[in-house]
Amino acid sequence: MALGAAVGCLSVLVPAAVFDLLLHPAPEVFGLRLPEHRGIRWYPLAAPPLLFALGWLIVWAGRLQLAMAVRLLGPSPAERLAAAELRAERLLERNRLARELHDSIGHALTVTVIQAGAARVVDDPEFVARALEVIEETGRQAMEDLERTLVLLRETRDGVGADGAPGSADAVATERPGLDQVPALLDTARSAGSPVEAWIEVPTAHLPGVRSREGYRIVQEGVTNALKYAPGEPITVRIALHDGLLELRCANALVPAAARATPRRGGKGLRGIRERAALLGGEASAGAESGQRVLAVRMPLRSGA
Template identity: 80%
Template sequence: MPRILAPLLSAATYARWLHLLIGLIFAGVVLLVFPGTEGRSLGGLLALAVPLDVALLVAAALVPAMRRAEGVQARLLLMPAREQDIAAEPARGFADRRRTAVWLIGRVALGTAVGFPSVLVPAAAVGLLVRPEPDLFGLRLPAREGFTWYPLLAPVLMFALGWLVVWAGRLQLAMAVRLLGPSPAERLAAAELRAERLLERNRLARELHDSIGHALTVTVIQAGAAREVGDPAFVAKALEVIEETGRQAMEDLERTLVLLRETRDTAGTGGAFEGADGADGPATERPGIGQLPALFDTARAAGSPVEAWIGVPAAKLPGVLSREGYRIVQEGVTNALKYAPGEPITVRITVREGQLELRCTNALASSAVRASPRRGGKGLRGIRERATLLGGGAAAGPEAGQWVLAVRLPLRLGA
């Protein structure tokens, strides 16, 4: 019983009913304003109304904004499970206009088919309840005397009308999803927008992981070393490094938050990417290869000797390669500090055969050095993602007693 009654009590049913009745109103208004309808039979009215309605609806469908208006109305009154199942965009081509025309014709036809019973059934139900000689859809019934069961037909008729509206509303919704749903071009654009936003979120996540992860690693190592050594001069130097690293981390966090706000405000228009790569100001300027010496100084202050050789001027590198190269080397140095603290680190950056090569090596942690175990591998995965997006490749793993990170990036993509 609840399954039978629940649709009849649903707000969606009555909202869809209103949507259906609008179709009847359109057909009725056309007949009222068109001359020559008086004295015609029902067949004559239909013969006049159908071609006229179809012509007007097709003409209306040619207006691009009609598709948007119908989509907004369908979203409000048909109550789809997901709003994106019904588009609310203007028609962009002939295919959209054709589907809009079919939708308008079908909507008016279904609305008219449901509208007449919506008027006639309540009138017949009232007649069964109060009239001495009820009139059921033009069929006059015998006098009420001896037929006391007439009033029992009234709720049956209203129940049947209710379920007619339920099924018509569901059919109307299915038509809307089919005919007003996103076109293939709109679905492709939506998929590209989702992919763009996902890529931007992943990029921001990598930025936070690399910059904040490096800062925390250096801070933990410096604090632990200062506690162990206990030398006032060393403690002062460690605090200085912690302060500088924390300041740099705060700048990185502020820049990432600026990019996050731009991503939200542009909503997939490409502005977030432009702001990230365009260096619009100090808040969004990202470090490049030229800032690596400061990174190496931080690692040396943390107790790990760094030998670096940069064989390409930072000014001659494309901006995107310079920035991504910095992050890749930063992650390599951070991993070395985290998993092999105190061990020597070697960094080489060269250009060979039209490719930028970055190689970061460090000795594996000795038995005398405690290194935290690797967990998750998010940093290495981020390096591979950076390299793949730039058309290159990355490899990392133990080699001859050392941990080697090797990345190759094509220079032509940044030119």
């Protein structure tokens, strides 16, 4: 305020002084009478520098006021840190929602396309009926997953749950499928025409909920990739505990690129798996191994393990 008042006063006084320098024979500037030098009126020559100085003073005073306002009236370092943490949290939430949609809807569409294509080719009423049943069940499960994701999306947008109560995302998360639902997932893959061998050596009832849910999504993504890029080929799944680590392994025959029904592209699913594993303190790898494409994930049962 003091700087603004000073600049305002100078903005009035300097133009008045320039007017006196240009028009009065014996001007006074700020109350001081200016002498002549050997009868020469040099005062008008001082008018342009004064106006130029006033212009620069106004510009730099404005910049200084802006800097002072940001420093004195802007958010504190703690508030800026809190805002950055909130932005990061919202970004993580959006990424989680994107992964949920990719995993659940992507799996449902893959199974639906495979079943519909097989039902169109195979001339067997019993097989067609079974395919339609799988398509119906898969679509119903996808609709439930989509509804859960939309609830989370509304909570993320509004800051409260769909029922108006904060924290309902936790209740929604507990409804997501866990590793105990893997047998049903594998039955869907078998119905799509891919032989599946599974070894589930984990007491799923004693697993932490978040690891069970994320483990299910990881296995689902592995099975979906096998159905999409190697349809009809055998799939092996192994879920076990070893030295306090939850180990997930999904393998399928390595099909040459020229023989694939669907070319590989994107890699969003594998990136999502790595993100899931990293958030839980684990690691994920995917690649060719002994003629198979293997997805392997290891993550601790407890945070910080």
